[in-house]
Amino acid sequence: MSSDVCCLAEAPRVAIFGGTHGNEMSGIMLVSMWTKNDSEIRRSRVHTEPFICNPRAVEKCARYIDTDLNRAFTAENLSMPAGDKLPYEVQRAKEINQIFGPKGSPDAYDVIFDLHNTTSNMGSTLILESSTDHFNLQMVHYIKKAMAPESCMVLLNEHPQLKYATTRSVAKHSVGLEVGPQPQGVLRSNIFESMRMIVKHALDFIEMFNSGMEFPACRVEVFRVHERVDYPRDANGNISAMVHPHLQDCDWEPLNPSDPMFQTFDGRTIVYEGAGPVYPTFINEAAYYEKHQAFVTTCRETLSVNSIRKNTK
């Protein structure tokens, strides 16, 4: 019914970020490619800016120089007086906020896609930070349909403690794109092509939305971030077990009470002792050893998405 349609502002300004982490190669290569020739990302009703977020980390092929850029977009950092004593990524966050934000203001870019790779066997995953952004929910619904039969999962991170201040959070609508498995510093053609295809569908969606198309109400399956699980550790804080072979590479598959979770170096199995099934993801992500995270558990949910169209005035 058209009376239930949410009329939303047009989304003419879009950015595609790569190299938020300097060793996640697919996004870095795609963004560099589109910077040289933007024919693939050009649409008549969308202006799309490809952008390398952490050029010094890209140069070094490291996740970051001083601190993780994808945690740096806090109100505190962004309001810090500029100065060259600040950590490189804090300076960079302030610059990115100037160009694509300011975060939370009407001047901010409409949509930012931030391209990441994971060493986990997650496949293609869209990361959302809000369950009430119906523009983003309609977009991920569109992308999932367009990608089928290839799967595209949706990870929803609005957990008050586990949420972090991402680079993409300067936009009005922020979307993370995480594709794996791909080792750090490595390009895999299948991963690169999946990422490229998702960006294509996303831009097609925005083009259609900006052209005035109405998107009917729908439902979308998401996996909501529930808990961070660290590796077992000894008294000195060193890791004392590895991800169990039965869990390794089983991202998005149910983990039930008493299922194997870790394997100690002397071959003992540590089982999951939670109450019900959870869906682990980011299993054995290389970048998360420093964050004390072996995997994150999620709960499966279906969200109802409102019908949307561009407001016409």
Ligand SMILES: CC(=O)N[C@@H](CC(=O)O)C(=O)O
């Ligand atoms: C492996 C990796 O870098 N993942 C991203 C996820 C995200 O963009 O939310 C991060 O931790 O920043």
Ligand SMILES: [Zn+2]
């Ligand atoms: Zn990343």
